[in-house]
Amino acid sequence: MTERDTPATCRRCGICCSKGGPALHDEDAPLVGGVLPMERLMTLRVGEMVLDQPLGKVVPLVEEIIKIRSVPGATACALFDEKSKACEIYEHRPAECRELLCENDERLKAMYDKDRLCRRDLLPDDHPLMEIVEDHDRRCSPRKLTSLARRVTEGDQAALDEIGRILAYDAELRRMVPEKTGLSPDAMEFLLGRPLDLVLAGIGLEVRHEEGRTVLRKRPVRF
Ligand code: SF4
Structure with a gap:
């Protein structure tokens, strides 16, 4: 044609x-x-x-x-x-x-x-949720995760521990914000972005929680 x-x-x-x-x-x-x-x-x-x-x-x-x-x-x-x-x-x-x-x-x-x-x-400066969004971005940025993930693949335990703390903070925020604001949990992918396990999957890492430890495994990238 x-x-x-x-x-x-x-x-x-x-x-x-x-x-x-x-x-x-x-x-x-x-x-x-x-x-x-x-x-x-x-x-x-x-x-x-x-x-x-x-x-x-x-x-x-x-x-x-x-x-x-x-x-x-x-x-x-x-x-x-x-x-x-x-x-x-x-x-x-x-x-x-x-x-x-x-x-x-x-x-x-x-x-x-x-x-x-x-x-x-969509959420102007004075919007009450903007502070949460910006704090989450600072602490859980994909660039920071990418840099930590690179260190993890080189065997850096401190970087793995830091990813574990970031994942825990992100999960807690996704639980707490709907509870405090009345927003639907389904609104969190807009407000806080995609869940971090998906962000890590995008850079080829799978998150697993095994016996109280965070474990990252290499995996094929899927979109
Ligand atoms: S991608 Fe298709 S289904 Fe989705 S909003 Fe656009 S036209 Fe509608």
Whole structure:
């Protein structure tokens, strides 16, 4: 099929939806809290290893992004209904979904890394949760975890202990914030980013807790 033959509109085949949800851009901000509640979103933080679709390779993120979550244990966008091959919010679908056409991804490529939303856009400075978000980022940053993980693979026990403390702090915060704020536990992937075991999985390490000890094992990277 030539570019000239390319359909000018989405055929609603669902193929792109089955590969994953979109990142959100400035123009999608009005959807957040409406058709896109926090519970449907996740934050990928600076330093996390992610698949850059236009580049077709896994790279560390240089800017935070907010994405629609995937179906647990699968790649499909959580708003995609596999049976009917339909989007739950098609009429209000985010910018990336509107720009991507199956046979021609030029429009998506042109806007892919521009004006991406981050938590700071949605939780302004004076928002009561911003302090928690920033403290969590300082203590549990993916870059810090990557650096510690490298030391662990060289046999550094102190680095392993530090990862254990970071994992415990992160788990406690994810338990405590919903309790204190009334937010759903499902909102934590937006507020605090992906669980740290997934962040570590992205750099090829599996977290296990064995007889009261934190153990990290090398594993193939999956996205
Ligand atoms: S938001 Fe809708 S159109 Fe976009 S990837 Fe998800 S299911 Fe597909």
